């Protein structure tokens with residue numbers, strides 16, 4: 071099958087919910103991918119921040135194939151080793167107390183929203199189910215997480231949405247304005263991903279954490295994109311000097327396999343008891359074994375290199391002084407690049423993709439989420455395509 075034949079097949083038999091690039095990826099190794107015709111691409115996207123170890127990492131591959139051969143699924147009515155071992159690794163390295171595993175980021179966020187509402191219900195009864203979110207946030211595409219998203223563009227078509235979300239600008243004044251007696255939690259990303267790679271101000275986050283404590287609101291951090299080493303620490307909250315009551319994770323956790331979930335602190339470990347929450351596929355042994363391999367490869371020393379790599383990529387781009395671009399920002403290997411007025415981020419991204427550098431957009435800019443293990447050579451190859459393409463637009 072060639073690319074055109076595959077595109078035709080896709081268009082005939084798939085619901086067309088995605089604006090795909092005219093590229094048919096076939097295989098790869100690390101941060102280097104190949105399409106059906108054998109053309110090479112440097113991966114500055116990792117899927118969308120999913121391939122934390124890159125493609126086909128030997129330790130990941132061994133863990134996945136061995137677990138698949140042993141036990142590919144068990145229901146949550148039984149104990150399985152990878153599930154408990156992954157939970158232990160996550161809790162030990164994050165200072166959190168217990169984990170729940172589902173399958174996606176939106177599901178992880180649904181879980182912590184349920185957690186906050188039940189925490190509040192158990193203690194205060196009905197009428198305290200509102201969650202404050204932030205403008206420009208993104209928490210998922212289920213009916214509830216769409217409602218949570220602090221971007222109007224997500225609040226169309228699918229009425230009625232879940233009630234009980236109120237969004238505010240990331241300032242203490244704006245939070246105080248929406249802080250009614252009906253609030254049970256604040257949910258935020260520490261670096262807003264889809265919204266444009268927008269890191270939160272540290273002082274704001276710490277003041278917000280204090281307010282949560284004072285009002286007995288749960289502090290919920292959406293680490294779906296920022297988690298699992300992406301920003302240079304296992305979780306971004308570890309750089310913000312806060313410890314959330316709960317955080318969600320997904321994208322990078324299983325190195326490419328579907329998995330999401332959340333971690334809770336000691337105060338919240340017993341809020342969701344038997345029968346209150348669950349998932350048929352959640353904590354699948356193959357995904358969990360993959361997660362264990364990801365966390366073993368991403369030890370503290372490896373994660374520490376994430377910041378250096380991010381700084382190198384950002385400095386290289388700033389040094390190019392390309393007229394179509396503005397400033398860079400971000401944390402670790404979560405990088406946003408402003409696009410200058412008169413240029414369109416989606417057009418620039420599409421040009422880069424077909425020229426052999428897989429990139430993403432976010433907000434009105436470009437976004438890089440390369441595999442955390444990307445090599446110096448791969449970074450330089452990618453940056454060279456970047457310069458070639460964008461110096462000619």
Ligand SMILES: *Cc1c(COP(=O)(O)O)cnc(C)c1O
Pocket residue numbers: 173174175176177179208209210211259263264292293294295296320321330
């Ligand atoms: C991608 C993302 C989600 C949604 O994850 P899915 O796995 O697509 O449900 C939620 N929150 C953030 C911050 C994300 O980046």
